[in-house]
Amino acid sequence: MLDNGKISVRQFRVLTILFTVGSAILVIPSILVTDSKQDAWIGVLLAIGTGMFIIIIYNALAVLFPDLSLVEIIECLLGKWIGSVVSLTYVFFFFYNASALLLYIGDFMTTQMMPETPIQPIMILFLAIVIIGTRLGLEVIARSAEILCFWFLLLFVVLVIFISPQIDWKNVQPVFESGVKPIILTTIHFLSFTILPLITFLMFFPAHINQLKNARKAFITGSLIGGIILFIIVFLSILVLGPDQTARQLYPSYVLAKKINVGNFVQRIEVIIAIMWFISLYIKMTVYFYGSIIGFAQILKLKNYRFLTFPFGMIMVTATIVMHPNVVYIQTFDAKTWPVYGLTYGLLLPLLLLGLAVLRKKGSRKRKLQSNSRS
Amino acid sequence: MWGIAGILLIALLIIIFEVPSLWKSKQKKELWVFFLLLIFGVGLSIAKSLAVNIPNPLDWIIAVYKPFSDAMMNILK
Numbered sequence: 001m002l003d004n005g006k007i008s009v010r011q012f013r014v015l016t017i018l019f020t021v022g023s024a025i026l027v028i029p030s031i032l033v034t035d036s037k038q039d040a041w042i043g044v045l046l047a048i049g050t051g052m053f054i055i056i057i058y059n060a061l062a063v064l065f066p067d068l069s070l071v072e073i074i075e076c077l078l079g080k081w082i083g084s085v086v087s088l089t090y091v092f093f094f095f096y097n098a099s100a101l102l103l104y105i106g107d108f109m110t111t112q113m114m115p116e117t118p119i120q121p122i123m124i125l126f127l128a129i130v131i132i133g134t135r136l137g138l139e140v141i142a143r144s145a146e147i148l149c150f151w152f153l154l155l156f157v158v159l160v161i162f163i164s165p166q167i168d169w170k171n172v173q174p175v176f177e178s179g180v181k182p183i184i185l186t187t188i189h190f191l192s193f194t195i196l197p198l199i200t201f202l203m204f205f206p207a208h209i210n211q212l213k214n215a216r217k218a219f220i221t222g223s224l225i226g227g228i229i230l231f232i233i234v235f236l237s238i239l240v241l242g243p244d245q246t247a248r249q250l251y252p253s254y255v256l257a258k259k260i261n262v263g264n265f266v267q268r269i270e271v272i273i274a275i276m277w278f279i280s281l282y283i284k285m286t287v288y289f290y291g292s293i294i295g296f297a298q299i300l301k302l303k304n305y306r307f308l309t310f311p312f313g314m315i316m317v318t319a320t321i322v323m324h325p326n327v328v329y330i331q332t333f334d335a336k337t338w339p340v341y342g343l344t345y346g347l348l349l350p351l352l353l354l355g356l357a358v359l360r361k362k363g364s365r366k367r368k369l370q371s372n373s374r375s
Numbered sequence: 376m377w378g379i380a381g382i383l384l385i386a387l388l389i390i391i392f393e394v395p396s397l398w399k400s401k402q403k404k405e406l407w408v409f410f411l412l413l414i415f416g417v418g419l420s421i422a423k424s425l426a427v428n429i430p431n432p433l434d435w436i437i438a439v440y441k442p443f444s445d446a447m448m449n450i451l452k
Contacts, residue, residue, distance in 0.1 A: 096433070185451040302405050307397055310389040311412035318419045322429045336444045337437045344440075 002297055002305045005139035006210050013218035013225075014149045015142055015283065016201070020226025021152075022284030023101050024193045026108065026277050028230065029237040029252040031189050031335060036182035037243040038172045041235045043186025048227035050187065051195035055223055057350055058198065059216045062206040064357045070202040071298040077356045086349070087299050093345045094200055094292035095312075099320040101285040102127060103330070105278070106320075112254060113271065123317055126282075131309045133286040134293060138208055141286050148279045155276040160232060162260045162269075167239045192339040194230060195223060196346025197284075203291040250327070253277070289316075378424035386417045 007015075032040040065073045070090065075083035105126050106119040114122070133141050201219070209215040233253055237246045240259060246252045257270035293312055297305040324330050390413070397406050422429055 092432075181451045185447075188447070188451075300404070300408060302408060303402055304397075304405060307393045307405060307409050308412065310393060311409060311416050314385070314389070314416035315412065315419060318416070318423045322419075322423065323431055323433050325431070333433060333437065336448060337433075337440050340440045340443045340447060341436060 002294055002302075003137050003204075003208070005137045005142075006208055007139060007142040009209065009211055009214040009218045011142035011146050012205075012209050012215050013222040015145045015287065016198070016219055016222025017226045017229070018145055018149060018152065018280050018283040019198065019201070019287055020194050020223050021229050021280045022194070022197070023104050023277075023281055024190075024230055025233055025253055025280060026104060026251050027334070028190065028193050029234045029246050030249055031193075032186045032234055033238065033243050033246040033252075034335070035186045035189060036178040037247075038174075038238050039176055039178045039183055040186050040243075041172070041231065041238060042176070043183045044190050044227070044231045044234050046183065047187040047190035047195070048224065048231065051191055051223060051227060052220060054191070054195050054347060055198065055220050057347075057354060058202060058205070059219060061202065061350055061354050061357070062212070062216065064354070064361070066206045066212055069204060069207060069294065069298060070199070071295045073202070073353060073357075075299075077353055077360065084299050087295060090345065090349075091292050091295040091299070093341075094203075094288045094295065095316070095319075096323070097197060097200075098130075098285050098288035098292060099316050099323060100330075101281055101288065102316065102320045103324045105281055105285075107327070108251060108254075108274075108277075112251065113274075119321070120317065123320060126285075127313050127317060129282065130286050130289050131313050133282075134290045134309050135306050138204055138290065141283070141290065145283050148283070152276055152279045155273055156229060159257060159260070159273050159276070160236065162262055162266060163236055163240055163256060165262070166259060167236070168242075169239065171239050171242045188339045188343070189335070190230075192342035192346070194227065196342040197288075198223060199346045199350060200287055200291040202350075203294055379421050382417055382420045382424065386413060389413065 029040070032043060036043055061073065065076070068076060071087045074087050074090070077083070078086055102123050106123040109122045110117060110119050133144065198219075205215070205219070206212055233256075237252045237256055240256055241249070241252060245255070249255050254270055254274065257273035258268065260269055260273075261267040289309075289312070293305050293308045296312075297308060302308075393409060394406070397409065419429065
């Protein structure tokens with residue numbers, strides 16, 4: 001095994017929460033509200049419900065292969081050559097996701113906080129801590145998630161409490177104005193940003209967690225808590241900013257934090273609140289980066305994965321800029337192509353693998369029975 | 376020019392940092408993979424700093440998924 005780290009169920013749950021929240025907390029209110037205006041929150045609730053079924057699929061896959069990673073499962077089921085090709089596309093999927101997050105953080109910093117700094121230094125600095133985390137291994141990532149999660153939740157509670165006086169219930173009315181289809185689109189968008197990327201966890205999920213049975217529960221509760229946090233953020237954005245304003249902003253939850261004003265005294269604390277998404281983005285990006293590197297090392301059957309981090313990081317900085325030429329390109333990709341892309345890798349392929357695995361198991365059992373009866 | 380020098384310097388630092396331990400434990404395959412990836416990274420970065428037009432892999436993904444994403448958007452609009 002490349003990384004001998006084992007993490008506890010609690011750490012796994014915390015990782016799941018932060019990963020689910022991830023980049024979505026920054027960008028998702030605007031995408032969802034563009035789809036279905038003030039009814040976006042209904043779509044989020046639907047998506048959390050559907051998401052649980054997707055997690056059950058991942059759990060089923062994990063139970064069938066308790067000590068293999070996703071890449072090894074693919075190789076076991078699809079054979080060496082086809083398996084390697086599919087695994088490589090998975091590695092690219094993780095790599096692309098990590099680079100998208102790197103762009104979010106760079107773009108967020110350069111547009112909102114440091115407009116005169118070029119984007120590359122911010123990306124390199126952020127990638128540096130991601131590389132440090134990846135080199136130190138899964139145990140360290142999980143422990144840092146455990147520490148950072150407290151601050152994340154604290155800042156989240158501060159945001160919710162301080163913004164609550166400005167809630168205007170008129171903003172959600174009329175309820176159900178947009179109809180069924182836009183709400184389904186909202187659901188798909190929400191799933192593709194939060195639940196479907198959790199496929200990355202199968203890179204270490206069954207093998208590196210000390211209790212499989214409780215970990216399956218933690219997977220579900222963790223994504224549920226993450227989903228609820230996002231639901232509150234989306235709901236608050238609609239309630240405070242209103243659907244038009246939310247749809248127009250690039251980072252609605254940052255604008256939400258700007259609106260905080262308690263007694264004309266506690267105001268403009270958005271930079272402190274912004275630490276919240278640095279934490280969640282960091283954890284999400286580290287898990288993606290770790291997943292892509294572990295996957296790559298497992299495809300090539302390397303003995304060690306740490307030496308890959310620097311070359312991968314170097315490629316990633318350039319690839320991020322190449323892959324995301326401008327904001328419009330990113331937004332069209334996120335709204336149109338990404339849901340289908342995410343569904344293929346997060347739902348379609350895992351279902352295919354699960355089906356194959358069940359068929360194989362049945363086949364092998366039948367063969368065993370036949371050989372037993374013959375003897 | 377300075378950009379290219381910086382990229383090469385960083386690549387050199389990475390080599391100094393990583394190669395000795397790989398060399399000592401005689402991990403030949405790992406060394407090959409490391410150098411291929413590093414050369415790819417350096418080449419990509421230099422090409423970008425010279426403003427060469429690099430093909431965007433996301434364009435291919437968009438092209439592959441276009442029928443499906445269009446269908447989704449049409450059905451759910």
